[in-house]
Amino acid sequence: MKKSLYILGITTTMLLAGCGDTAEENNREVTTQQDTAKEDNNSSNAEKAEQKQKVEEKAVGTRSNPLPFGDTITVTxxxxxxxxxxxxxxxxxxxxxxxxxxxxxxxxxxxxxxNEAAPEGYEYALVKVKGLLKESETEDDSLYFSSMNFDFVSNEGEVYDMVSVVIPNELDKELYSGGSGEGYITGLVRVGDDFKISYESSEGSPVFFFVQ
Known part of the structure; x- marks a missing residue:
């Protein structure tokens, strides 16, 4: 029941999001690997503010500018x-x-x-992703974070079909506020394709990630 309501809610939110004039990607918080290193070295607030401004201007996480591999993005x-x-x-x-x-x-x-081998011209890809529900307006209900939330997208823009194979530690987590989890998602992609992965969030536009 929760999953059905969740999907209905996502659809409604996406329709409403499409009516806005402001690109919501610009409001997503991004933490780069360089940011993490700077924080470890007690970088100044001015440096952090400057880095954040640059990230917002670039609208990181879009298909034209995917999030760099290893960086962290916060989505609604x-x-x-x-x-x-x-x-x-x-x-x-x-x-x-x-x-x-x-x-x-x-x-x-x-x-x-x-499990069936990849057909000629294709290969399997496994991507490990991590999610942290760092804040929520409810402590009593959970967010379903799984491989079903992700797509594999070719460099040419084609969304690959989902594959049905058994993999170790498949991403399938139920997160309450403060909870985290990680696991693998899998796709069948063209050999050598510079594919990306995308996450379908409730805020409308999907979030794109480089995977290498």
């Missing part, structure tokens, strides 16, 4: 309870690892010998 999502009440939540997402080709197939085949 909504949790829906059994009464269709919505609760604004902030979700941090990071792409941690990418495995493709023969190495990916070895892992997939080892997990289940009945």
């Amino acid at each position: 999502d909504y949790i829906y309870d059994d009464n269709s009440n919505s609760y604004k939540s902030l979700l941090e997402i990071t792409a941690l690892e990418m495995i493709r080709g023969e190495e990916a197939w070895t892992i997939i085949h080892k997990e289940n010998e009945f």
Whole structure:
């Protein structure tokens, strides 16, 4: 029931988001790997503010400017309870690892010998992603964070079909406020394709990630 309401809520929110005049991607908070290093070295507030301004101007996380691999982006999502009440939540997402080709197939085949090999011209890709529900208006309901939220998108802009294979540690997490989880998502992509992954959030526009 929660999943059905959640999907309905996402559809409604996306339709409303399409009517706005401001690009919502500009409001997403991005933490780069360089930012993390700076914070560890106690960088000044002025440096952080300047870096944040540059990130906002570039609208990181769009298809034309995907989030760099290893960086973290904060997106707005909504949790829906059994009464269709919505609760604004902030979700941090990071792409941690990418495995493709023969190495990916070895892992997939080892997990289940009945998994089918990739057809000619294609290869499997495994991407490990992490999510942290760092803030939410509710402590009592959870956000479903899974491989179903992600797409594999070719360099030419084609959304690859979802594949049905058994993989180790597949991303399938239920997160309450403050909770985190990670796991693998998988796709069947053209050999050598410079593909991206995208996350469908409740705020409208998908978030795109470089994976290498």
